[in-house]
Amino acid sequence: MIRIQTKLVLAILFVSLLPVLPLYFVVNDFFEKSLEVGFNTQVEKALEDGTFLSRQLLTLFKQQLLDQAVELADKIGNTPMESFDDHLFFPVLQDSLPIRIQLYRADATLIFEKRSMPAPFPPIYLNRIYPMLQDSLPRLLDHLQNPQFISAMAPLESSAGLLVLTRKLPPAFTTRFQQIVNVNQMFKTLGFFRDDLQRSFLMAFFVIYLPISLISIGLGVLLSRRISRPIRQLAEATREVAGGNWQHRVHVNSRDELGQLADSFNFMVKTLREKQQQVIALEKMAMWREMARVLAHEIKNPLTPIQLTIQQLRDQYTGDDDTYRQLLQECSAIINDEIKSLQNLVRTFSEFARMPALQRETGDINELVSDIIRLYPEANVQVRLGSAIPRFRFDPDQIRRVLINLLENAVQSLEKKNGGEIHVATSMSDRHVVLTVEDTGTGIPLEIQAKIWEPYFSTKKHGMGLGLAIVKRIVEEHGGRITVNSRPGQWTRFEITLPIQDE
Numbered sequence: 001m002i003r004i005q006t007k008l009v010l011a012i013l014f015v016s017l018l019p020v021l022p023l024y025f026v027v028n029d030f031f032e033k034s035l036e037v038g039f040n041t042q043v044e045k046a047l048e049d050g051t052f053l054s055r056q057l058l059t060l061f062k063q064q065l066l067d068q069a070v071e072l073a074d075k076i077g078n079t080p081m082e083s084f085d086d087h088l089f090f091p092v093l094q095d096s097l098p099i100r101i102q103l104y105r106a107d108a109t110l111i112f113e114k115r116s117m118p119a120p121f122p123p124i125y126l127n128r129i130y131p132m133l134q135d136s137l138p139r140l141l142d143h144l145q146n147p148q149f150i151s152a153m154a155p156l157e158s159s160a161g162l163l164v165l166t167r168k169l170p171p172a173f174t175t176r177f178q179q180i181v182n183v184n185q186m187f188k189t190l191g192f193f194r195d196d197l198q199r200s201f202l203m204a205f206f207v208i209y210l211p212i213s214l215i216s217i218g219l220g221v222l223l224s225r226r227i228s229r230p231i232r233q234l235a236e237a238t239r240e241v242a243g244g245n246w247q248h249r250v251h252v253n254s255r256d257e258l259g260q261l262a263d264s265f266n267f268m269v270k271t272l273r274e275k276q277q278q279v280i281a282l283e284k285m286a287m288w289r290e291m292a293r294v295l296a297h298e299i300k301n302p303l304t305p306i307q308l309t310i311q312q313l314r315d316q317y318t319g320d321d322d323t324y325r326q327l328l329q330e331c332s333a334i335i336n337d338e339i340k341s342l343q344n345l346v347r348t349f350s351e352f353a354r355m356p357a358l359q360r361e362t363g364d365i366n367e368l369v370s371d372i373i374r375l376y377p378e379a380n381v382q383v384r385l386g387s388a389i390p391r392f393r394f395d396p397d398q399i400r401r402v403l404i405n406l407l408e409n410a411v412q413s414l415e416k417k418n419g420g421e422i423h424v425a426t427s428m429s430d431r432h433v434v435l436t437v438e439d440t441g442t443g444i445p446l447e448i449q450a451k452i453w454e455p456y457f458s459t460k461k462h463g464m465g466l467g468l469a470i471v472k473r474i475v476e477e478h479g480g481r482i483t484v485n486s487r488p489g490q491w492t493r494f495e496i497t498l499p500i501q502d503e
Helices: 002-017 020-038 041-076 086-093 126-133 171-192 194-242 257-316 322-353 365-373 396-417 467-477
Strands: 099-105 110-115 139-142 149-155 161-168 361-363 381-384 392-394 422-428 432-439 481-487 491-499
Touching: 002 194, 041 086, 041 139, 041 149, 041 161, 041 171, 086 099, 194 257, 257 322, 361 365, 365 381, 365 396, 365 422, 365 432, 392 396, 396 422, 396 432, 396 467, 396 491, 467 481
Parallel strands: 381 422
Antiparallel strands: 099 110, 099 161, 139 149, 149 161, 361 392, 422 432, 432 491, 481 491
């Protein structure tokens, strides 16, 4: 069995490792081709051009905003801050993109703010910007935390204050610009680590495949044990049965083919055991029948001369001794009675040794039972006949003999107990007629229940021990089965099962 386990494990290991090499080349080739598709000069140039154009466009937006801030600062430079109104900024507010206009004094105090639409503009930290405006030059401010906004600052005339324009870039431009920049950076990063990436990818492939291989080996070990254990049990059971242990059984809990094999083995052993018992029973029966035939022949031969001799002794006596004559007659009567008993014994032996062949005919088992029950008017017999029992083929004379024998035993058991009941019932069970005879008599001891079917075994003083042997033989010749169940001192139940054969 160890060799089977090893072969199974090696086979599963081979199957799990077989695709490693071709799969490695396939994955490696696929990865290299994937890299070649992405990492080429055309893609790289396209990304660079896209990044350049996006930055140029962003620069254009910034320059336009800066020019707009300078132009507006020049326009309002000589206007007192207290006179500012919306008309001064109307052209700027008409821009299609959201824009915010802010005016600050020289001390960074906000004195005017106007928005073209209620957009969430980011705050302007002027105290951080003024140091950069000492040279009184317009400047741009990038909002690093919120790149979708740009700001342009232009000082007012004579540094009287500061004009700040903040515009929100088009959302589509901001999103695409950021995507192009990110993809370009990622492309460059992947290109720089291309070799490392390939090695890491292949390493990850083996790291994933190794546990799969180990799991396959583990499953192979479990599967091999699952398969080899029932086989080992079957081999052991075969040796047990070969050694004569017909009670040994294989216990396999699985419902697969191995479980079916174990069930088939157990069924085979059970069937062989039953066949063996049947053969033994037939051999015993044949031996007892031969013995009965010999006994019947040996006993029958001298009975007639003995009977004739006693008759002659009684008839030939011509003396006048009445006492002797009476003694002779009494002895003759006793001898004749015993001869009749021996003749009855010979007749029983002959019937047992030469059972007649079954004469099957279609009949009603319930009618037969009812007729036989009438023979026992003095017995307390309770009858329960099944209503769904069809007519079927059986030997009525032989079944009558079976039922009479069982009823006689039941009546004798009740006589020993001084009363009780006999229950006779018929029923159907899966195309079989079930006939039961139960009494509440003395019962049968457990240790002799298996012996009651043997010829010449009897617990009665004057019994020959052939009645139940004949009953069992008749039932089995009908293809049926008879069983006994008893509780000593309480009850005994005989159950006969007869198959319904198609005509």
